Amino acid sequence: MPYHTRSSVRSMPSAVVVALAAGLLTATAPTAHAAAGATLPFISVEAESATTTGTKIGPDHTQGTLASEASGRRAVRLAAGQRVEFTVPRAANAVNVAYSVPDGQSGTLDVYVNGRRIAKTLAVTSKYSYVDTGWIPGARTHHFYDNARLLLGENVQAGDKVAVQATDVQVTVDVADFEQAAGPASQPAGSVSVTSKGADPSGQGDSTQAFRDAIAAAQGGVVWIPPGEYRLTSSLNGVQNVTLQGAGHWHSVVRTSRFIDQSSSSGNVHIKDFAVIGEVTERVDANPDNFVNGSLGPNSSVSGMWLQHLKVGLWLMGNNDNLVVENSRFLDMTADGLNLNGNARGVRVRHNFLRNQGDDALAMWSLYAPDTNSSFENNTITQPNLANGIAIYGGTDITVKDNLISDTNALGSGIAISNQKFLDPFHPLAGTITVDGNTLVRTGAMNPNWNHPMGALRVDSYDSAIEANVRITDTTITDSPYSAFEFVSGSGRGYAAKNITVEGATVRNTGTVVVQAETQGAATFRDVTATGVGAAGIYNCPYPAGSGTFTLTDGGGNSGWSSTWSDCSTWPQPGQGNPDPDPARNLAKGRPATATGSQDVYTPGKAVDGDAGSYWESANNAFPQSWTVDLGSTEAVRRLVLKLPPQSVWQARTQTLSVQGSTDGSTYSTVVPARDYRFDPATGNTVTVPLPSGTSLRHLRLHVTGNTGWSAAQFSEVEAYLS
Template sequence: MHGTSSARPLWRIPALGATAALAAGMLVALGAPTAHAAAGATLPFTSVEAESAVTNGTRIGPDYTQGTLASEASGRQAVRLDPGQRVEFTVPRAANALNVSTSVPDGQSGTLDVYVNGTRLSRTLEVTSKYSYVDTPWIPGAKTHHFYANSRLLLGRDLQAGDKVALQATNVQVTVDVADFEQVPQAASQPAGSVSVTSRGADPTGRNDSTQAFRDAIAAAQGGVVWIPPGEYRLTSSLSGVQNVTLQGAGSWHSVVRTSRFIDQQHSSGGVHIKDFAVIGEVTERVDSSPDNFVNGSLGPNSSVSGMWLQHLKVGLWLTGNNDNLVVENNRILDTTADGLNLNGTARGVKVRNNFLRNQGDDSLAMWSLYSPNTDSSFENNTISQPNLANGIAIYGGTDITVRNNLILDTNALGSGIAISNQKFLDPFFPLAGTITVDGNTLVRTGAMNPNWNHPMGALRVDSYDSALNATVTITNTTITDSPYSAFEFVSGSGQGHPVRGVTVNGATVRNTGTVVVQAETQGTATFRNVTATGVGAAGVYNCPYPPGSGTFTLMDGGGNSGWDSVWSDCSTWPQPGQGNPDPDPDRNLAQGRPATATGSQDVYTPGKAVDGDAHTYWESTNHAFPQSWTVDLGSRQDVRRLVLKLPPLPVWGARTQTVTVQGSTDGSAYSTVVGSRDYRFDPATGNTATVSLPDGTSLRWLRLTVHANTGWPAGQFSEVEVYRTL
């Protein structure tokens, strides 16, 4: 079986059941938190977010709504450039190379002009949608995703910190997310005694097929080194029978292999070492039955993968069979349509460390104990950014597993920053056992709304999905910042109520959770010590095990906890971000990212486009069918005084007048008129916006706009509907 999805159905767990309060004062001898290294990988580049740069484009976001450009961006923000617009970065370090994460409209490609200190380079940066807009309809809850792709460029000159690099859109609209600046060393020299692939007929121009030359070089170099000189090499089929050999390039910016299937073998005697080149594929969709992976199967015991650049593949490493003592370190894994790395059971002593992963379409790093348990293996000091359809790190079963000092940012849908789970997917599966160590990890903007559950997944999730969780799970020295929903979640994701036991959380700093610190939805127990929280959105604890009557979840207080002692009291409702506490931003747009519906929409111009934070996308109702209504759920009852209605701020959107009635509801059923039918003028010369003042005392949860007429088009149209508490 190749590339099995780890983004499996996560069935809805209704928010029902009994509430169990925090058991205060129960002392548990957990020991003091231990010192630990800084979270994340040590990287050869420095990233700069586009939204922090100088631009005449449009900043989009922040947004946490599944399926939007802003929500898939790092930091949940990006910059949209129309042709002729630019974004200018201040170079943070000495650099001669640039890698940029961008998105262009579906079906389009183009270039970005590159300027250094005001001078345009002859080299341009290619951008394309070819590898984006992935659909996985067999994964319940999935939407079109994977909007971004990375493009890299050697600048041909040395830059210093403080220099300016500008990117200007030329022939296509481009959304720029983040830029990586790097000083790439010169190409390495051929090791003495190695067998060069060019000596066996490989073509470094990439015009001719080099597959057989690689095979011949591997056969000739048994026990030694196969050398991949600078150049581009095209392989048209995968390599197999690879064992007892080193494959080495001149550096990942210099030696490039173009193939979607590099190694495909189910067995190897081991001793395979792969290092210092790039493998860049042509995977444009996700086909789980196809081995479109850098490594599919086994490298054998005592092997290693290091210094690699892996891009546009289905999976970086899909590892089955004997991979004992494998070391995977110092690699970049970008733009995979499924996992970055998945260890599929049987392996012992595997170390995955100091890697950078961005833009995975499934779990970035996963261990899945299928057929036999992964044992004594670890994910340590990795940096993971923007997995867009699952978890940052997922441990599905296994014995004595360690997840330590990782930095995980911006999970998007159907996943948490870290998941410790007994979800089996297939049999025979080996549940969690022994000691599962989760230490020193930093989670930023992780956790996501699960549309199958109709409520969220926490930043760090412990899940007895298919069987009781009886391992010893120790979670220590954790930092959780800006979780859009909860910090820690305990759940039986199948809805069967399997217990979660044996968990301790010792030493955690939680800042700015959208809803709660602890989200407990199954029976069991966990002990907390030295967990401090600030900026809690709704309450400290949501404790509503499901199914009703299945038992209770007991939170044992080991001392030193602060800032989260309140309990969400109503298990019939799910807390919305910001409920219960004063809003830290009283001037925020209450509608952005909220669920929106309409009586009709035209083609791709769906209701959610009016709350995605992007004024260039828009809702358009069914044509020639007035009146048409658009409705947004603000999540909780709000006092509202002002609406800002927008159309795209472009001259092609000629001035027009729309006739609109404003209604509100507190129960989603009965609506009353807030502002009667009036004409609102939209003119691109003045920003294409219209402001609606609501009467003092207006309080509503559901806002409905009914469009009766439009002088510019036979439909209702809004690119953004912004809702504010203040005039």
């Protein structure tokens, strides 16, 4: 199975891993596209934005920490008896919780609805976590999180409270997904039920032969998997010209680590609407511990599936022409979510959700034959904990479009377009590689093998020059801990990365640079705008020294990243600030914010989202309250602008507050003593707070003790400026 082993470790200058703060974001693609990512039946709520009696952890980008593998790089740690309470964003009857418990431990989470404990509990375990892959250079123990789901047995409405409380073990809660799960579907007319062939829906007996018999009897028709749990002890093969259909993945569950294992099929296999949950606890590459291993054959489909605790969801070889994989969830794999392992023609992978993969979440690897005219479109990918969100290793006329990718870790970028071959015979990138409309949030990582950073979007001439036309268009990159675009020959041999166009990109808050060019080659940039650049616009230092140059052509419309890092003997570090930051820039915009409490959906991040119409509101009737933002680096802040929504319905009010600052996030001092500030819609509901000369801070805190207009602290925007 391909991996980012970096067998040739490069002699590159070191860089410091900086725990760059990561905020809670709602990311959208540029206006020319629909919102990036999958259309999902659930809404996720981050634990750190909920009400809790536990301890918030993060943000952190350091490999091997709980915070670094969490969604948003933050989570909440609960000791026994502590809880996190979520405000339900919309009607739901089911919840899925991403969590972690200490290695070797297990226990339960009690569940409360509007303060009332329900009979059902969520089982939590470390059984599927703490994966070790010592044969992969740079890998550490990883894969700390797992997912546990529950049908609540009742309906909750938007605004209701659902809490989870640790009982007998420490639990770190990352995120909760709330969903209105449909009831079980009815058996299709004419279908062959697996129970009619002897399958045991209690999960006690071995249903393998019953599934085989039902498949044989239903050729050209439908195999029906009724509600229940079914245990298979060996894989299915010879599956062709049949539909395998369940009553919905909340109701029909197959327990097996190897569902289909076959090298070929005549095709027309359609698999839909049930769950396959395995027992894979370690990654063993020689084992076919996959939902599908091999081939479903041409004109097949996979849809509406819940796939969990496997090595790989789909490891596809052979003829899978025109396969469609859609509307499915891939959770807690120890390796890839899906890999098109050569010979893929016309494959469409779209509207899937992938969380906590142990290698590339989605990959195409053109081994033996090129993957051709295939695409990854509108997928939502979060927390691949050892590799890339999407990786394209070779192939002809490939499309990566409108995907939302967040929180990569350790050895990966959000998207990698690469000629790394791993094995022969390999077919390098050819034709046109289209990378369009993707949104990348907190992607890129510090590579421990190279000891230098990887960009949010990487083009890598690892084993050969890139001759394909690589078109990267309408990209949004937010809060990359290091660079936005990286062009590199990862083997250290200096192959050219050329024929590249980057057009229509929006880059916000990169830790280091916008363009990280490390090999010879050329790219044209057009309409690429950047704000909040951490160090400089461009790092242009091809390796090995003297191997050639990388030419950046300005196609027009670029702004915010014209400066060049001047010293190729050192790597820029996040927030290093070369050149000096723009004094007119709002240092707080888009930065991670926290608070002592918040009310409903009025979370701390609303005060730094750039929208004066949204706002943070603290817990009511509970003064004092504090709101804190991490600016990412220590800055000589001179002026704050505090806002409330400008609408006239926001009547005039006075808030009493002091300003505090810290350089380490631990020890705070008073910068401006407490005083009254008048917010009046007649003057824009805006106040300015001058800070004393000599003030230097990274963490800015507003400590609020009163509000004459409401029983809580409120801010729609908190802006920080250098002048």
